[in-house]
Amino acid sequence: MALLLNLVFRLGTEKTSEYVIKSDSSLNPTDEIFSFFNKLGGTWGARPEIIQKAAHAVSELYETITNLHLNESPMKLRVSFDEFNLDINIQYRGKNVTKNFKQPTSEELLKDDSALANLSLFLINRMADQMQIDEKGENCHIKLHFEH
Numbered sequence: 537m538a539l540l541l542n543l544v545f546r547l548g549t550e551k552t553s554e555y556v557i558k559s560d561s562s563l564n565p566t567d568e569i570f571s572f573f574n575k576l577g578g579t580w581g582a583r584p585e586i587i588q589k590a591a592h593a594v595s596e597l598y599e600t601i602t603n604l605h606l607n608e609s610p611m612k613l614r615v616s617f618d619e620f621n622l623d624i625n626i627q628y629r630g631k632n633v634t635k636n637f638k639q640p641t642s643e644e645l646l647k648d649d650s651a652l653a654n655l656s657l658f659l660i661n662r663m664a665d666q667m668q669i670d671e672k673g674e675n676c677h678i679k680l681h682f683e684h
Contacts, residue, residue: 551616553614554614555572590615593680597626599656608628612628614627623680623682624679628676629674631676632669633676634653635669637654
């Protein structure tokens with residue numbers, strides 16, 4: 537009975553963690569991202585497939601933003617989990633990624649440099665249940681939502 541009551545009272549309680557992706561770390565930033573999410577997933581009891589999707593999406597987003605030199609500051613992550621939802625808020629100073637979530641054609645990929653970023657965002661948008669991109673001055677915010 538005590539275990540059941542403990543589970544009922546824990547439902548809906550939100551757990552939050554923040555992390556800054558540093559490109560000057562001894563670890564590869566992609567490895568750093570996966571390590572961070574795997575640690576959170578184990579601590580929070582989140583489903584491994586959701587944690588892996590989230591880690592892949594953040595890693596892909598990090599690679600796109602840094603390869604296009606859009607960020608002027610490290611990317612800050614704020615990750616929240618409440619047994620039903622995994623939400624990731626990403627913030628950095630710089631230029632925002634395109635809001636084009638359409639899959640580029642083969643011809644666009646060959647001719648247009650921004651088409652690769654569009655492909656990346658298309659893939660991230662397919663991984664996440666919701667994706668929102670906002671810009672406030674020099675600050676860029678990207679929100680990813682995963683249903684648990």
